[in-house]
Amino acid sequence: MARGEDIVETLRSALGVQYRWGGTSPNSGFDCSGLVVWAFGKAGIQLPRTTYNMINEGASVPPNKLRPGDLVFFDTDRKRSGPDHVGVYIGGGKFIHAARTGQPVKISSLSESYYMDRWMGGRRVSGVSADPSSGGGEALEVAPRLDASELAETYGMSYAFFKSQPELMKLLDGAVAEQWSPEKFQAKVKNSKWWKTNSETVRQAQLLQKTDPATYKANMEAARVAARQMAVQVGAILSDKNVEKLAKNMVWYGWQDAQVQNFLGKYVDFTDKQTLGGMAGAAAKAIKEEAYKNGVAVTEQSVKNNAAYIVRGLTSMEKVQASIREQSAGLYPAFAEQIKAGASIQDLAQPYVQIVAQELGVPETDVNVYTPKVKQALNRVDAKGQPQAMSLDEFTQLVRNDPQWRRQPGVAEKTLNIGRQVLKDFGLGF
Template identity: 65%
Template sequence: MDVWGGNDLRNGIDCSGLTQQVFRAYGIELPRVTYDQINVGYSVPQNKLRPGDLVFFDTDRKKSGPDHVGIYMGGGKFIHAPRPGSPVKISSLAEGYYMDRWMAGRRIPGVDAASASGGGEALEVAPKLDATELAETYGMSYAFFKSQPELWKKLNQAVEETWTPERFQAEVKNTKWWQNTSATARQAQVMAKTDPATYKATMEGARAQAQQIAVKVGAILSPTNVELLARNIVHLAWNEEQVMGFVGQYVKFGADKTLGGMAGQAASAIRKEAYALGVSVTDQSILNSAQYLVRGLTTMEKVQAGLREHAASLYPAWGEQIMAGATMQELATPYRQVLAQELQLPESDVDVFSPKIKAALNRVGADGQPAPMDLNEFTQMVRSGPEWRRTTTAVDKAMGIGREVLAQMGLVS
């Protein structure tokens, strides 16, 4: 079993302890640690390895240099103590993990691979894989390579020219497909070919997610757009910001001219704020703001600030108070009360949008500066209009004047 720092074949041993003890059994002394063992003997390229050569790897990317060693056995296999707590095992140089972390091969003086293998020339024992094996060293199926013309060409070239796995890996990483396709997209494309059932289930889940998000925000997505969003979620690993940016484009009014979900809540808040400030807003303006809010291009605070600035420009005499937090419905309360009383209307039916109130609030003086009417002036203006003359107060007042005139003429007592 691999024991960090261990150097005993029975009680536990680490990777460099294993190589040291094995070589010692044949009368060859090696330094104790991997970092020193790599300096013994001479370098051997991977395609020239033979049994007994040491193979070195960089498994800890936080530190530079070799930190793992094994003994090459031939046929692309090596024996090593992989990690603390694990038994000594045989692994393949073609495994993606070791291909990525390969550092060097070293031939130790005194090791006779020819005699160990039964005589003859030094063995050519580099791992030689067929097309299917080469494809699988990347975790990709043969079928997937065949579906990508650029990769298919590389795979055939690798087999024909007997590339080593590491060269094949480097060549694949230099393809346009690899460089122009994100890791997530590569994974999804491979899944679609190698595990279609899982890919289908993943896409179904993404479609359901896309539809749920659309309902949540009040967007109306066509089947084509649902499919596009689902594909982007699976193939491009879109985050929430990207998803909302896409969905927000399709926030639309329903058949009843209302917005649903988050967009509907935003529209309601915008209408409420606009009414309080005495600002008229169009449906298109509300829709635009709701879309921007869903897409994260603005905030409700910014929308409300824009409405307040608009109100300050519409009611210049009251601009300072509006910017300080007051609403025009509040500022117009005395005028609303007078208008409601004089015209005998419920106060709830009178607001700042009344032409008479708006005229009173925005009257301009002789000097061209804002000069709102005082309440007495406003009362007289209201009473001069035809609406007031139809009220019972006006009728009673007219009747009273008529009786007084007739009494003065002696026609009534």
């Protein structure tokens, strides 16, 4: 276990070394993260080289709880979000850092308005210990502005968060000026427009984003991964922009599975191979199978739309199948009652399919309700215009009127035998 005070002493030995971008040595110079990596390395602790990655190390520490050896982070480049400057807290509300080009390694105060306005967070690196009495207590005494930070921390917030919310910043200024009690301060916050117009999950996300940016970043990345995985599962195709939008909704608004699926369902689409994937693909397959069994023609767009609605929870497979059966009953009125009772038109048409296959010598798999002769038989009407399917005998004769039937092996001999039998029945046999 390394002592934070020892790390601070190592850093003090670098005071006066000039800033050098990318520098990691007292001989050639330091940049901010290079100085920190060098000092912690001397203590046997390896840290990531960049500030942006370094902020993911250790545990979050509020300003009034800092101890020697804790890392302190700032956002000094307003053109880019996230931490871009790091130093090490040395106690007494001060920190040591390699500030910028043209300046040596030096000690600065957290109470300076420049650093207070750009505060991103404190982190305590695993493996570093310090005497609690050497840090936090002194940090509270450095300047009146730290009282504002302390007051913010009593409500689980950070000074950086208040700076991002003008309405709440005014409350914080008032609380410091009038020395409100924590109870009065909390009551004022709960009566603010910000509190009333944002849900608990949104408030917590906004707080985490400013109070503990490393954890917020990790939560967002986990949400992005989950968003992409769920998109694959349901067959949605998401752009990076929509992945980010969904991830934010999951983190900020606490979206549950139903809300996520409703969002993803809007982006169910065909792949470059004109297929649907995931849940949408399975739904599309089931819809097509149901449509085929019931003799209902469906377009790819219709299948996609219904699959998307199923994924979004706007309809169910049972409802889609019932709609298909209803269409089938309308298309084949002679069999409407059987279809409504659960029979499929493909099953009902099977005797006609077998006759076509046997009489014309074709595989049964090549014949279905869409075959013109079968469809004609299923949709025939009687003399009164009422639906009445063709009898199997009548249908057999219809099929035999097809020129293809006459070309079947043995048909000529079979026909001649039938003729002889007819003549014989009339007493004209020979």
